[in-house]
Amino acid sequence: MAEADPRIDESETTAATEKGTPEGSDTKQEKRRKRKKLVLMILMPLLILAGIGWYWLSLQGKVSTDNAYVKQDSVSITAEITGPIAEVFVKEGDQVKAGDPLFRIDPEPYRIALEDANAALAEAQANVTALASDADLSGTDISAAREDIAFAQSRFERQQALWERGFTTKADYDAARHSVQQARESLKAAQARQSEARARLAQGAAAPGRNPRIAAAEARKAKAELDLRRTSITAPLSGQVAQAARLQVGQMALTGLPMLEIVGQESTYVEANFKETQLDELQPGQPVRIGFDAYPGLELKGHVVSIGAGTGSEFSVLPAQNASGNWVKVTQRVPVRIAIDEDSPRKLIAGQSVEVTVRTED
Structure with a gap:
């Protein structure tokens, strides 16, 4: 081994x-x-x-866009009369309720105008009273003129009889005839003065039951009262004050010039601009999920209210003109209004960017 x-x-x-x-x-x-x-x-x-298939399946029954923004109804507050601002009651960012005072224009010139209108009305009333008691309107001059005609006619007839017998002169005969003519002219003048007096007291069809002079004075007074009330500007709706840079004491308020904006907080909605190729499945009433770029993780429920009647370019200040040789087809956007169905825990600001997803299968 x-x-x-x-x-x-x-x-x-x-x-x-x-x-x-x-x-x-x-x-x-x-x-x-x-x-x-x-x-x-x-x-x-x-x-x-598998991922592509899952993503494609997840998109079925949904239409979404990130071209959407928070909208809130706003009112531009302008002065209806001209004058310097005497008092300011609000500032940028204040919350106001409908009817709250915003600012006041110096009322003194308009108070003086109201006093002048009251004086004009009193003068018109006095003139009407005087016209009602005018002698021309009573007809006494007409009666006197008729008596003068009768007397002159009788005298003329006597002079004519004497003239035919040769017992009077030509001068007396002509004087009697002239007296008759003068009495008739006096009657016509008295009748004209009576018609003129009645015309001054007449009532026009546009203001039945009132004298035109008094009606004009009353209208002038009403205008002065309206202008005086317009010196105090109040909020037409509840909301938040914005764009109040011009709202300063001493600033001249001009008719039609915006002084501030009031953004309504109770009318918040979303305006989403969908492509025209996405409108086939959109209908009012469909549920919507709304996400906010400013508040990650916040998602609110909503629903489609209406689909716009025209594209954004159609209602623009300068609509596109496609009748040109280098025309290029562009997918148009149509505004869709979406209501927010629940209260937001965060403040919603007009103009905020949002992303909306519409469940078209529902």
């Missing part, structure tokens, strides 16, 4: 040594890496296709 073949022992030793060398282990690891690469090469396209 001790003299065994040394060649056999050396071969066994060599084989055992080769099995335990690092070169053998590297070969196995390389094979494993190749298998992993092969698996990854097969799985990656499958995973990508």
